[in-house]
Amino acid sequence: MSKNLLDIKDLKVNIDDIDILKGINLKINEGETHIIMGPNGSGKSTLAYTLMGHPNYSIEDGEIEFEGENINDLKADERAKKGIFLSFQYPEEIPGVTVEDFLRTAKSSVSGKKMGIITFKKVLKEKMKELDMDDEYASRYLNLGFSGGEKKKNEILLMSVLEPKLAILDETDSGLDVDAIRIVAEGVNKFKDENRSILVITHYDKLLSYLKPDYIHILLDGKIVKTGGIELAKEIDQKGYENIKMEFSN
Amino acid sequence: MTKWKRIKLNEFKFPKVTDYNKEYLSYGQLPQGVELNKINKTNNNLIIENLNNNITGVGDEFTSHVMANYNTGISLYIPKSTNIEDPIKLEFNMDDENPTTIDQNIIIASANSESTIIFDYTSKDENNFHNGVTKVYAKKNSVVNIIKIQRMDDKSYNFDSNIAYIEGRAVVNWISVEIGSDISGSNFTSILEDEASEGNLASIYLGNGTRKMDLEYTMIHKGRRSISNIETRGVLMDQATKVFRGNLDFKKGAKLSKGVEEEFVVLLDPTVKSHSIPALLCEEDDVQGEHAASAGQINDNQLFYLMSRGLDIREAKQLIIQASFRPILDKIPMDDLRDLILEEIDRRLLNG
Ligand SMILES: Nc1ncnc2c1ncn2[C@@H]1O[C@H](COP(=O)(O)OP(=O)(O)OP(=O)(O)O)[C@@H](O)[C@H]1O
Ligand SMILES: [Mg+2]
Numbered sequence: 001m002s003k004n005l006l007d008i009k010d011l012k013v014n015i016d017d018i019d020i021l022k023g024i025n026l027k028i029n030e031g032e033t034h035i036i037m038g039p040n041g042s043g044k045s046t047l048a049y050t051l052m053g054h055p056n057y058s059i060e061d062g063e064i065e066f067e068g069e070n071i072n073d074l075k076a077d078e079r080a081k082k083g084i085f086l087s088f089q090y091p092e093e094i095p096g097v098t099v100e101d102f103l104r105t106a107k108s109s110v111s112g113k114k115m116g117i118i119t120f121k122k123v124l125k126e127k128m129k130e131l132d133m134d135d136e137y138a139s140r141y142l143n144l145g146f147s148g149g150e151k152k153k154n155e156i157l158l159m160s161v162l163e164p165k166l167a168i169l170d171e172t173d174s175g176l177d178v179d180a181i182r183i184v185a186e187g188v189n190k191f192k193d194e195n196r197s198i199l200v201i202t203h204y205d206k207l208l209s210y211l212k213p214d215y216i217h218i219l220l221d222g223k224i225v226k227t228g229g230i231e232l233a234k235e236i237d238q239k240g241y242e243n244i245k246m247e248f249s250n
Numbered sequence: 251m252t253k254w255k256r257i258k259l260n261e262f263k264f265p266k267v268t269d270y271n272k273e274y275l276s277y278g279q280l281p282q283g284v285e286l287n288k289i290n291k292t293n294n295n296l297i298i299e300n301l302n303n304n305i306t307g308v309g310d311e312f313t314s315h316v317m318a319n320y321n322t323g324i325s326l327y328i329p330k331s332t333n334i335e336d337p338i339k340l341e342f343n344m345d346d347e348n349p350t351t352i353d354q355n356i357i358i359a360s361a362n363s364e365s366t367i368i369f370d371y372t373s374k375d376e377n378n379f380h381n382g383v384t385k386v387y388a389k390k391n392s393v394v395n396i397i398k399i400q401r402m403d404d405k406s407y408n409f410d411s412n413i414a415y416i417e418g419r420a421v422v423n424w425i426s427v428e429i430g431s432d433i434s435g436s437n438f439t440s441i442l443e444d445e446a447s448e449g450n451l452a453s454i455y456l457g458n459g460t461r462k463m464d465l466e467y468t469m470i471h472k473g474r475r476s477i478s479n480i481e482t483r484g485v486l487m488d489q490a491t492k493v494f495r496g497n498l499d500f501k502k503g504a505k506l507s508k509g510v511e512e513e514f515v516v517l518l519d520p521t522v523k524s525h526s527i528p529a530l531l532c533e534e535d536d537v538q539g540e541h542a543a544s545a546g547q548i549n550d551n552q553l554f555y556l557m558s559r560g561l562d563i564r565e566a567k568q569l570i571i572q573a574s575f576r577p578i579l580d581k582i583p584m585d586d587l588r589d590l591i592l593e594e595i596d597r598r599l600l601n602g
Contacts, residue, residue: 052558056550080560092555096573102559105569109560141573158559 002029004068005197006051006166011062013050020046022222023062028166031194033211036201037233038219039241044201045089047219048170051199052086053079066166080110083165087155087172089201094142099154100124102142103161110162127160130190132183148175156187167191168199173207185210205233220248264315265379267350270322272343278336283329286338289322289354307383307411308435308466316352316383316411323353323382328363328392337366337397337584344371344378344406353382359392359420366395368587371402372430378406386414388422390444395423397582401594402430404459410436418444418473425581426453429594432461439468442476442507449478454578456571457490457522458598466495467511471504471537480511483578485571486522497529500537508538515545516574518567564599571595 006028013021020043028034038044050057051064053076064071066082074082094102103124108114115123124138131153143151152172159167169188173181185207192198200211208216208230216233218226220241225248226232236244275288307313322342328334342351351371359365371380380402388394400408408431414422424438440449451467469478480496498509515524528541548570556566572592579588 049554052554054554075562076554076557077560077562077566080558086558088555088558092552094552094556094570094573096576097569102556102569105561105565106559109562109565162559 002031002194004028005030005066006199007063007065008051009063009065011047011050011064012060013046013057014060015046015057019060020222021050024222024224026217026224028197028199030165030197031192032197032215033192033213034197034199035208035211035213035216035233036199036219036224037203037216037236039245042219043222044219045170048086048089048168048201051079051168052076052084077109080162080164081112085159085162085164085167087152087159087167087169089170089174091143091151091155093144093146095144097142098139099142100138103158106158107161110164124161127157130160131157131187133157149177149180152176153180153184156184160187160191163191165195166197166199168201170201171203172200173202173204178206181206182210205237208233218244220244262311264381265350265377267319267321267352268348270342270348270351272348274322274340274342275324275338276341277338281332281334283332284334285325285327287325289320289325303385305383305385305411305413305439306437307413307439308409308437308464312381312409312435313383313411316354316381320352320354322351323355325356326358326365326367328357328359328365330360331362332360333364334366337368339368339370341370342372342380344373344375344380344402346375349375349378351380351382353380353384355382355384357384357386357394357396359386359388359394361390361392363389364393366397366583368397368399368584370399370587370590371408373402373406375403376405378403380407381409382411384410384412386412386422388414388416388420390417390420392417392420393423394421395425397425397427397587398436399427399587399591400430400434400436401427401591402434404430404432404461406431408434408436412436412438414440414449416440416442416447416449419446419448421448421450424449424451424453425578426451426465427591428453428455428463428465429591429598431463434461434463436464437466437468439470440478441470442473442478442504444473445475447473447476451480451482452578452581453482454575455482455484455492456595456598457484457486457492458488460489462491464493464495466497468497468499469509469511471498471500471507471509474503474505474507476504476507478509480513481578482513483574484513484515484524485518485574486515486524487518487567489519489521491523493525493527494543495527495529496541497531498539498541499529499531500534500539502533504534505536507534509540511541513543514574516570517545517547518570520547568596568599571599
């Protein structure tokens with residue numbers, strides 16, 4: 001049996017005194033791929049932000065354990081250093097900071113090692129090629145004026161450079177064209193190995209057909225109400241959430 | 251001293267002025283005919299000629315104090331069509347032994363000449379004091395670049411008054427870097443005297459701790475088709491206070507002139523005070539004056555985005571500050587100067 005990586009126990013989170021997550025339980029072992037699906041506003045991004053340590057999302061109750069250690073009180077940068085990564089649903093634009101400078105700074109922060117500019121350039125070039133990204137992105141300002149799809153690809157580029165243990169992908173497939181989805185999926189598959197795990201938040205089963213997930217979870221109104229295999233995603237793709245909502249409406 | 255109300259400097263007491271004895275001047279190859287002299291009370295005709303010509307600068311009290319008490323500075327005469335390739339550099343490093351720098355600088359750039367002069371003010375000990383006046387006479391078609399860096403200690407005071415008289419088709423480029431001192435007041439005034447005179451001011455400022463600064467940039471358009479451009483990037487954090495005054499003054503006769511001023515400030519903390527007071531005065535219709543000021547709160551989401559990639563809060567802020575300053579820093583042609591500035595910014599973030 002593989003080792004546990006992430007263990008979420010009865011997690012309750014509120015924003016501005018409104019309960020958003022109402023008791024989430026989720027275990028992710030090393031090497032596993034988990035999918036979270038759920039209607040708009042059900043709390044998927046809230047879960048992602050909370051796992052990454054966004055200061056506005058306060059944990060009311062419950063525990064987040066990463067590699068057996070409670071990380072409830074760790075700041076985002078400390079979690080990043082432990083190997084947690086979030087691909088944002090809406091990546092922020094940072095004018096003035098180039099993609100390359102940012103990636104190099106982030107890489108040395110996360111790894112605790114300084115990498116020479118030339119070595120890093122080489123690594124970056126390779127990873128960009130894998131993701132079918134033009135070299136010129138490296139010298140552009142971070143996400144500024146990037147198209148929706150380009151921003152998502154850039155998030156995956158970050159992931160493959162930073163090499164986290166747990167990658168949380170929040171709707172990374174939204175806004176990508178079919179070719180880009182395939183390329184991103186290849187990137188994710190390349191990144192994944194027996195130790196690294198991924199948690200994918202998505203609305204579509206297109207990406208899932210490439211990723212071979214181990215579990216699909218349905219998040220409804222701040223709770224995981226159902227867990228199953230790939231067939232669950234197929235069902236939702238065809239029938240929507242109505243049946244599940246009916247089933248759990250009281 | 252009504253001007254100083256906002257930063258509460260109504261009863262400023264001037265310290266006792268002592269000599270400034272350190273070496274401060276360095277330069278490379280000086281072409282034939284260039285006259286560069288250190289200033290002291292007795293030796294300088296250029297200064298004496300200019301003594302009658304007092305300016306207001308940061309305030310009459312301050313400029314008169316310089317006239318009466320100057321203890322250092324330079325006079326520089328550049329002959330016609332002469333290009334001084336290596337920058338001339340003045341470095342004033344105040345300490346307990348040399349606590350006051352009261353500098354008078356006169357620069358006369360003859361027609362078609364080109365030159366760059368750098369001033370770097372630093373201080374080590376408490377109560378160091380700088381009060382200076384720099385006058386630039388840019389004759390027809392000349393180009394003068396003045397870079398002023400003020401990175402004095404947090405317990406020091408800085409006052410700096412600068413004026414340029416810019417003739418037809420001459421250009422004066424001011425670059426001002428304000429990152430030090432407890433209280434700092436600086437004024438840069440450009441008088442665009444004639445046809446197509448051009449004045450540019452690019453500046454950055456960083457306010458941290460409880461530091462206060464009052465920055466005033468004035469462009470007085472007299473000549474036709476004269477051009478001015480003010481571009482300022484600032485960052486404020488902690489309890490810092492800043493007053494920014496950008497004045498575009500189009501006098502009668504300045505037809506077809508254009509002035510642009512832009513200030514962009516990043517507010518890292520809600521506890522800072524940022525006042526921006528742009529003024530546009532027109533005696534002539536056919537002119538174009540534009541001003542834009544904006545203050546950007548760094549939002550929590552941007553900081554979180556950076557931190558989620560392993561940068562701690564200081565590194566994240568540092569990255570944002572550097573990004574904001576970059577367009578101005580890129581105008582400084584010397585790498586070593588840029589590095590000094592970045593280092594000083596780092597140091598201030600670390601202490602903060
Ligand atoms: N900063 C906030 N302030 C107030 N309410 C918020 C905030 N962030 C999220 N919410 C609310 O929390 C709920 C869950 O939002 P969340 O973004 O987690 O949904 P989601 O499942 O990711 O939806 P989508 O599929 O549309 O991305 C929503 O009702 C949303 O309006
Ligand atoms: Mg979402």
